[in-house]
Amino acid sequence: MHVHTLDLQFQDTPGLIAAYLVENEGHLALIETGPGSCRPHLLAAIQEHGFDANDIRQVLVTHIHLDHAGGAGWWAQQGAQVFCHPSAARHLVDPARLMDSARRVYGDQMDTLWGDMHPAPEERVTPLMDGESISLSSLKITAWDTPGHARHHHAYVIGDTCFTGDVAGLRLENKPYWSVTAAPPQFDPPAYLASVDRLLAGHFQRLFLTHFGEVPDAHDHLLHYRQRIEEVHQKVRTWMTAGCTQEEIRRRYLETEHDLAKTADVSPTGWLLHEMSNGTAMCADGIRLYVEKNP
Secondary structure (H helix, E strand, O other), X not given: OEEEXXXXXXXHOOOOOEEEEEEEXXXXXXXXXXXXXXHHHHHHHHHHOOOOHHXXXXXXXXXXXXXXXXXXXXXXXXXOEEEEOOOOHHXXXXXXXXXXXXXXXXXXXXXXXXXXXXXXXXXXXXXXXXXXXXXXXXXEEEEEEOOOOOOOOEEEEEOOEEEEEOOOOEOOOOOOOXXXXXXOOXXXXXXXXXXXXXXXXXXXXXXXXXXXXXXXXXXXXXXXXXXXXXXXXXXXXXXXXOOOOHHHHHHHHHHHHHHHHHHOOOOHXXXXXXXXXXXXXXXXXXXXXXXXXXX
C-alpha cells in the first residue's frame, strides 16, 4: 500500500486541506474530496502523482462538512462510488439544506471559499456501518464510527494506519500545538473523548489528518489531543459560569489559544493559517452551544 498526500491548496494556500490517494496493486481509492472550490487543485495533484482521475472508482468521505466532502457529488456524477457515514448519505444525495445553511454563515464568501456541491446520484452513495469494510484489491478499508466533532463522522482504518478526518484534530506543520476542531453545532466532548480513546486502543502507527498530513507520533498526538478537548471544554464552561458574553468568550478563547500556539513556536503566519482552517471564534461558539445545552 502507498498513501499519496494530495495538497488541495485551499484558497491557494498549501498545507491546510489534504485528500489521500490510497494505491494498492494498481487500484486506487480517494479518501476525502475537499470542497468544490479545490477541485482543480485536487485533479492536478492526482495527475502530478502519475494517476488519472478516471481510474478512481472508490471515494470515501469522513463527514459532510464542506472542507471534507464538498466535492463528493461531482465524483459520484463521474461514476465513482462514494462511501460515507449512514447519517451523511442523504445530504450527499440532496445537499440543498447543507448548502443553504453554509450560505447563511458565509454569505458573499460562500462561492469563493467552498464552491459548488453537486448532488450525488443515490445509487452512487453507499453508507457504511461501524466496522463495515470495502475492498481495495487485497486491502480492507474499515469504517469506524467516531462522533464528537460531528455525529456523522467516520475514521477509516487500514491495518495500523488511520485516516482521521477531524476526530484527531488539526495540527499544521507537525508543530506541538493541537487545535481542537469544535465547529458548531455538534461538538460533543463525551463522545469526542470516547472516539479518541477508541483510536488510542487501535495502537496506530500512522495517522493521516485532513488538516494536515501524516502524524508520525500517533500515540502521543492522540494523548495530547485528548487533553486539549477536556481543556477547551472546561475553559469555556468556566467562562460561561462567570457570566461572560459570547464576544468575551470568543476573545478569551482566541487569546488563550494564540498563547499556546506561540509557546509551540507557531509563527504569526502559521497562526493566520490556523485561523483560516479552524477559526477560534467558530470553535468558541461550538463549545459554548454544547455547554448551553448541557449545563
